[in-house]
Amino acid sequence: xxxxxxxxxxxxxxxxxxxxxxxSAGTVGSRFLIEMRDNKRIMGMRCSKCGIVYVPPRSTCxxxxxxxxxxxxxxxxxxxxxxxxxxxxSPVLPAEPPVIYGIIRLDGAGTGFVHMLGEVxxxxxxxxxxxxxxxxxxxxxxxLDIKYFRPLK
Amino acid sequence: xxxxxxxxxxxxxxxKSKRPDVNQAEMANEAVRAALTDAQLGSKDIxxxxxxxxxxxxxxxxxDHWMASEMAACGKSGFKVATxxxxxxxxxxxxxxxxxxxxxxxxxxxxxxxxxxxxTQAGMTACMTPVFGSGATTGAISEFANQALVxxxxxxxxxxxxxxxxxxxxxxxxRNPYAQLKLGLKGVEEILSSGYxxxxxxxxxxxxxxxxxCALVLASEEIAGKITRKPVWxxxxxxxxxxxxxxxxxxDPTGLETYSQDVASTKLYKRNGITNPRKDIDxxxxxxxxxxxxxxxxxxxxxxxxxxxxxLIEKGITAIEGEFPVNPSGGVLSTNPIGATPVxxxxxxALQIRGDAGEHQVxxxxxxxxxxxxxxxxxxxxxxxRRSL
Amino acid sequence: MEKEPTQEYIQVKIDxxxxxxxxxxxxxxxxYKEARDRKKLVTNRxxxxxxxxxxxQMVCGRCKVEAGQDWVEMSDKGTVVQYTYLIFPRWDPHRxxxxxxxxxxxxxxxxxxxxxxxxxxxxDTKKLKRGMRVQAVWKEKGRGRGxxxxxxxxxxxxxxxxx
Numbered sequence: 258x259x260x261x262x263x264x265x266x267x268x269x270x271x272x273x274x275x276x277x278x279x280x281s282a283g284t285v286g287s288r289f290l291i292e293m294r295d296n297k298r299i300m301g302m303r304c305s306k307c308g309i310v311y312v313p314p315r316s317t318c319x320x321x322x323x324x325x326x327x328x329x330x331x332x333x334x335x336x337x338x339x340x341x342x343x344x345x346x347s348p349v350l351p352a353e354p355p356v357i358y359g360i361i362r363l364d365g366a367g368t369g370f371v372h373m374l375g376e377v378x379x380x381x382x383x384x385x386x387x388x389x390x391x392x393x394x395x396x397x398x399x400x401l402d403i404k405y406f407r408p409l410k
Numbered sequence: 411x412x413x414x415x416x417x418x419x420x421x422x423x424x425x426k427s428k429r430p431d432v433n434q435a436e437m438a439n440e441a442v443r444a445a446l447t448d449a450q451l452g453s454k455d456i457x458x459x460x461x462x463x464x465x466x467x468x469x470x471x472x473x474d475h476w477m478a479s480e481m482a483a484c485g486k487s488g489f490k491v492a493t494x495x496x497x498x499x500x501x502x503x504x505x506x507x508x509x510x511x512x513x514x515x516x517x518x519x520x521x522x523x524x525x526x527x528x529x530t531q532a533g534m535t536a537c538m539t540p541v542f543g544s545g546a547t548t549g550a551i552s553e554f555a556n557q558a559l560v561x562x563x564x565x566x567x568x569x570x571x572x573x574x575x576x577x578x579x580x581x582x583x584x585r586n587p588y589a590q591l592k593l594g595l596k597g598v599e600e601i602l603s604s605g606y607x608x609x610x611x612x613x614x615x616x617x618x619x620x621x622x623x624c625a626l627v628l629a630s631e632e633i634a635g636k637i638t639r640k641p642v643w644x645x646x647x648x649x650x651x652x653x654x655x656x657x658x659x660x661x662d663p664t665g666l667e668t669y670s671q672d673v674a675s676t677k678l679y680k681r682n683g684i685t686n687p688r689k690d691i692d693x694x695x696x697x698x699x700x701x702x703x704x705x706x707x708x709x710x711x712x713x714x715x716x717x718x719x720x721x722l723i724e725k726g727i728t729a730i731e732g733e734f735p736v737n738p739s740g741g742v743l744s745t746n747p748i749g750a751t752p753v754x755x756x757x758x759x760a761l762q763i764r765g766d767a768g769e770h771q772v773x774x775x776x777x778x779x780x781x782x783x784x785x786x787x788x789x790x791x792x793x794x795x796r797r798s799l
Numbered sequence: 800m801e802k803e804p805t806q807e808y809i810q811v812k813i814d815x816x817x818x819x820x821x822x823x824x825x826x827x828x829x830x831y832k833e834a835r836d837r838k839k840l841v842t843n844r845x846x847x848x849x850x851x852x853x854x855x856q857m858v859c860g861r862c863k864v865e866a867g868q869d870w871v872e873m874s875d876k877g878t879v880v881q882y883t884y885l886i887f888p889r890w891d892p893h894r895x896x897x898x899x900x901x902x903x904x905x906x907x908x909x910x911x912x913x914x915x916x917x918x919x920x921x922x923d924t925k926k927l928k929r930g931m932r933v934q935a936v937w938k939e940k941g942r943g944r945g946x947x948x949x950x951x952x953x954x955x956x957x958x959x960x961x962x
Contacts, residue, residue, distance in 0.1 A: 270822075274817050274892050276892045348818075
């Protein structure tokens with residue numbers, strides 16, 4: 258039995274891939290998360306050669322490849338470098354849209370830190386705005402122990 | 411005229427089943443630092459970085475993006491390779507191509523896998539074409555279990571022979587500071603009384619899931635001599651594909667890997683003047699996911715005739731002190747961080763050529779060695795290494 | 800002397816299933832349709848080498864030419880060539896749950912000359928043999944997944960004694 262290609266039906270199969278995974282934060286990552294959970298402190302890692310303070314902290318400098326172990330505390334207050342608003346619903350969004358994401362340079366840090374912005378309307382936002390972290394009451398050693406950053410009044 | 415390429419630096423992590431103390435990037439970084447230290451080079455001396463990792467097993471996709479710093483890749487060329495079990499070998503081949511073609515004069519190869527993160531067999535099942543093939547498959551193990559049964563009946567190999575393969579691997583691992591599984595097994599009886607994983611494969615017949623990384627520094631002939639007195643030359647490489655894990659699309663399902671291994675080794679030997687593999691090659695580091703596979707691979711790679719693989723292990727020919735040592739490092743049976751495993755095969759073969767394998771250095775003088783890799787899509791990569799070209 | 804605090808390692812668990820919609824294309828789509836609608840396995844025969852291509856696809860792997868539209872209906876009976884049975888609990892990523900244990904599976908040589916991998920119905924592992932004759936048992940409900948519409952292969956007769 259021969260058939261023309263056009264007469265054939267193409268199926269679309271609905272399926273899923275469900276593989277549970279457990280990620281290790283590692284020694285450096287764990288300390289960063291534990292400090293937020295236990296002490297509401299945000300920690301960075303400084304490269305003594307280049308002077309860059311990485312937030313979140315890393316163990317290798319991307320510029321000079323040195324091994325890093327100089328911990329520094331950075332402020333919970335910083336400046337918005339840029340921001341965007343997620344308007345469409347998606348299973349990966351942590352909340353109902355609109356969700357505002359910002360890249361924030363915390364005072365004392367040399368890198369941007371991605372997190373959400375809250376207590377503010379999208380039209381009120383400006384690059385250069387000063388914002389402060391709002392920590393959750395119940396914290397679990399997760400980057401979401403910070404609920405969001407809100408504008409400094 | 412292609413440039414000649416040598417391995418001038420070797421480094422690996424101490425492989426373990428769990429590494430909660432590091433994230434994936436930091437683990438790879440340990441191997442990178444070890445290789446750079448061995449080569450006495452800094453990250454600025456590296457022009458390209460080729461990495462290897464099988465993402466479904468950790469669920470971290472495009473890991474080369476978030477770990478560019480840890481791989482000394484910032485500002486460098488190169489990319490990540492994911493070709494199943496052969497990922498690491500493909501990465502070595504790619505770095506070899508970069509230098510042989512003159513596009514780079516040094517390259518880092520880093521293979522890594524952190525198996526404590528996800529479910530490897532589930533990841534493999536998910537790798538198979540989802541619209542076909544996943545119904546009866548429980549990961550790679552079912553494929554190997556099927557083949558083991560047929561090999562037993564066809565060749566006369568017994569479960570004792572599979573146990574002897576594990577014993578050989580364990581003896582090697584106990585002498586290799588980097589190997590993960592050091593069981594200290596005393597004899598085959600201990601193995602034959604252990605439990606089954608997927609019949610007839612016992613838990614002890616199969617490779618572990620490992621967190622580990624391995625890195626190599628490759629350099630062109632022009633500068634290899636300035637970096638080390640013991641360069642290990644990559645004489646040749648070959649990759650052969652075949653149709654994937656589909657029962658019998660290419661004929662006899664019992665020899666699913668035979669085709670690519672047979673074609674790869676035949677071509678590689680022919681173009682390198684190897685007429686008697688056990689004589690012309692001094693040792694091999696092969697990718698054997700199970701003890702049964704190792705015996706079958708002896709035949710497929712033409713180390714012996716068909717149905718004779720189990721005899722090599724019975725006579726001790728492939729032991730460390732044997733006439734043709736295979737996997738003196740403990741092999742994949744003792745350590746298997748999939749993205750890194752073929753890089754470890756090349757690294758271990760290179761260490762043997764350099765005479766730097768310490769307690770697991772083989773008795774035979776190693777001037778020529780072959781490293782092999784086996785991919786989940788049933789393709790084979792082989793890399794031929796020589797002390798001098 | 801102050802005791803060194805034990806290092807706490809943070810582990811982040813992520814287990815959200817990822818939804819996908821996979822297109823079969825027209826060739827594989829015909830296998831799916833016949834399996835769903837008529838409980839039949841079909842595949843195409845390469846117009847050049849005349850060998851069956853399974854699963855059905857556009858290109859014959861041997862000849863490297865377009866395989867063509869010569870469709871053939873497969874027998875649902877066959878012989879077990881290889882078998883195994885799962886003992887260790889294993890995770891099925893497509894259903895998001897563990898496989899049952901034991902989970903006997905086999906490579907079956909269909910009487911039409913094609914090899915096929917599938918589950919076996921027989922749960923008593925001592926009864927599994929190479930050469931045993933089996934027949935496909937189709938799912939009654941929930942078909943539409945191609946070859947996976949076959950629930951398992953049922954043993955239909957014993958091996959001949961003395962063979």
